[in-house]
Amino acid sequence: MTDSSGSAAGRSASTRATLGSVAAMAGVSKQTVSNVINSPQMVREDTAAKVLAAIEVLGYRPNRAGAQLRTRRSRVLGLRVQNRFADAVFDRFLHALTDAAGALDYRLMLYTAADDTAEIKAYDELIDRWDIDGFVLTGTHPGDERTSYLSRTGVPCVTFGRPWDDSGHHPWVDVDGAGGTRAATEHLISQGHRRIGFLGWPDSSGVGGDRLAGWAAALTAADLPLLEPSRAVNDAGQGRSAAAELLDAAGPTAIVCASDVLALGAMSEIAFRGKKVGEDIAVIGFDDTDIAEVSGLTSLAQPLVDVAAHSARLIAALLESGSAGPPEQVLLAPELVIRPSSSTPPH
Known part of the structure; x- marks a missing residue:
């Protein structure tokens, strides 16, 4: 049974499209259809457009086994x-x-x-x-x-x-991790924070170092102190322990984190101490995962x-x-x- 448009959705399996039927509908040779599929740079744009339109209407699917033999x-x-x-x-x-x-x-x-x-x-x-x-x-x-x-x-x-x-x-x-954490830190500075800590990954992480660099650049540009960063692998429990060290050692009013997982650990430690995230100590994560959305965590969304x-x-x-x-x-x-x-x- 076919629909009025002749689309692939309305055709039965018995009328499966072939290279020849595409060529006939587009008014070109089979070789031209093959060129559009395998070497489109060889075909004029208007001709390629007609072939692609016929492929769409007929629902043609190239034979990949044959293509593998030809192209390796x-x-x-x-x-x-x-x-x-x-x-x-x-x-x-x-x-x-x-x-x-x-x-x-x-x-x-x-x-x-x-x-x-x-x-x-x-x-x-x-x-x-x-x-x-x-x-x-x-x-x-x-x-x-x-x-x-x-x-x-x-x-x-x-x-x-x-x-x-x-x-x-x-x-x-x-x-751009550095650009992201710099923007996050600048946001905290605009909110009035002057003691902003960083909860990051071990020194061996290139990504972690990049994100730390953005935090440091924003603080340096604002002539604010660079508190000693605290580090942990990407685990909420270890992130909480590292956050405790940071809070005890530096007393920040805000923490920028290398990930949402570390931020979750920081938020847990802040709550354990009887303080409110956002009111007493601000926290920003990175990745904008589901954790961030459900917990009200400011975060940097990766595209x-x-x-x-x-x-x-x-x-x-x-x-x-x-x-x-x-x-x-x-x-x-x-x-x-x-x-x-x-x-x-x-x-």
Whole structure:
């Protein structure tokens, strides 16, 4: 049964679209249809538009098995799943990247590895057994050897996170952590806070160091004291202990945190001491997770949909066009979402 529009939704499986039926509807040759799908740069824009319109109406889906034989590409990207701490940011990025890659006709294959060394060992097997075209890497850090290995072996990759060793051999997308924490600290200064602490990650974290730098820059520009930062891994319980040390040692009226998880720990410690978050001590997190929304926590929202879209675009460009010119670098600004935890001037 067909509907009046002739759309794919209204056709039965027995009338499955073919390369020939698309060519007939668009009034072009089968080779032109193939070029639009596989080498669009070879086709005039008006002709490509007619072919794409016919593909949409007929619901045509290219034969990927045949395309693999011709192009020697699987259109599959590898992404490592890390399972160290609960990571709502990675989960949201994964969903967004799945959508963004799918829009470009790529699929993701997830894999696990205990550490970077194990991940590097996994690359060859993934490529040999599953014909992975390229990789999207996350969790970049100082001393990261993964991108160097892939560059030496000629395997395309893009990273969510800049290379902290200043290597320039691959494209990357990142969120401006320093710009975000600077904006958060400036917000607290505008509220009247003068003793603003920082609850961050261990020194080995490049991302954590970047976020700490923004806090320090805002305080330096305002000629305010740099209180000794307190540090913890991304765990609420350890964040609470680190927050207790910061409160005891420095007596801040506000705390900027490297993540919402650490901020949750700080909020727990403040409440335990009989004080009110936002009224007695302000707290700002980073990532704008569900934790922030339900707890009234001011936080910096990462534009993860945009990160995913750029990541998919960059790896697709490498695979389809090759590397022409220096690798593209995309740095996106987070958005400060103000909630009650920082909206009241200090007493």
